[in-house]
Amino acid sequence: MDNARQTRPPVVILARPQMGENIGAAARAMMNCGLSDLRLVAPRDGWPNAAALPMAAGGKPIIETAQVFDTVAAATADISFLAATSARRRDLAIRSLDPRGAAEMIVAHMAAAPDNPPNNSPDEQNRAALLFGPEASGLDNDEVVLADILVTASLNPAYPSLNLAQGVLLMAWEWRMAVLYAAGQNAEVPSVNVPSAGVPGDAAHRPGRASVAERDYFYKRLEMALDEGGFFTAPDMVATVKRNIRALFNRAAPSKQEISTLHGILQALTRNRKT
């Protein structure tokens, strides 16, 4: 399936991770964003690690299928595009991008056909990976130079060091958004739904909106009731105040149902008036 290939998620490689909790939390973040292939290079406390599973929550299947390698080179043997992550820029002649740019590049790489696609089996496909270093020190420069690009986020210079699982989430999220945006926002999970969904500020597209005439009828009833209640005290301001009230309600873009609710409100508030 072309679509599947085009959105095939990147592999996540954790080099020499220290805390099992972080491995678990990273798996959860991967699951949240639809990534599934986790590889561990020489985890400090061995593998499996009992501390990982509780933090993984719904990412449990990712923990259970994680593969272990001795070196980053071995873990990347089948990877055709490697993005190394770092909290700091390196004095290396490697192309450096922010997470958003890196995610777009990964999506583009996955979508590109491999050089020699004899049968489209998974082994023949382009495969991208995100490489993360150990919590305390980050990646060695020798590991960074294996990569095609270096990803560095523009974080608070006073404290740019992300927790390992937070770094995984950030990249996994940016990959997911890049896929959704590349697909015109209507890839596997369309983000639109509910009554008010759609473009921000675009209430006009909501279904069941009251017509201009229906709104106008409510406004006239409201204005009459306000007049009876002595609301309009300054005659020369009446027209302006009426316009302001209409503008306020119009901004809410009430539905037919809501206009009917507003009529009910008006009736309840003016009930039992001494006239």
Added chain:
Amino acid sequence: MDNARQTRPPVVILARPQMGENIGAAARAMMNCGLSDLRLVAPRDGWPNAAALPMAAGGKPIIETAQVFDTVAAATADISFLAATSARRRDLAIRSLDPRGAAEMIVAHMAAAPDNPPNNSPDEQNRAALLFGPEASGLDNDEVVLADILVTASLNPAYPSLNLAQGVLLMAWEWRMAVLYAAGQNAEVPSVNVPSAGVPGDAAHRPGRASVAERDYFYKRLEMALDEGGFFTAPDMVATVKRNIRALFNRAAPSKQEISTLHGILQALTRNRKT
């Protein structure tokens, strides 16, 4: 300073957080992204919580200055633009955005000048906040309807539930990127104006918006008057109907002036009621 005002980061409000570790990790994520104001509503295990500090790492100052409130309403008294976060969409007529759209709207809101900025003191400024619910259950619908917008990320439908601190990171990161992009990517402190952020005609641009507390006070008065007028006929629907009314008015994003007008309308309509 104008610049400072334009990039003032949103407040983070954690409603009824359960795990101290998550509060600490949330503070670290805030520090990574340059946010600083953390508010806790009724934390389950009290406050301070010894479990928070180790996970906070460089976010320690945020933990130390975190404020505690009894209710979400109290924590949002000075907030003029509230974004509630949820892993699931709600059956509420509230404007729903993805994290990226929400971040742009927050940046635009911060950039908008208030109506009468006599001395630019922090109290006169627009203030946005991100609201997160408890780990297990998320926000109540009654908390969601306090907000201007609902933020829902398009995550893996098979497991969309983010860890609390991961949710904070995701929103903090998107806010930071929105600021950097709005400033042409080259700013810790962006230059004048943030013209491109947000959507034309969007309510978040308008100055002098009513605070959440000001809106809440009006809604309570309205609900009381409706109750006296016999508006609520079906007892089991009262909560839903109240939420729908709040959502309708919230969509209009009333200014302070307009809330005052609405009070006047309420008074005029209920005047001379036979009680």
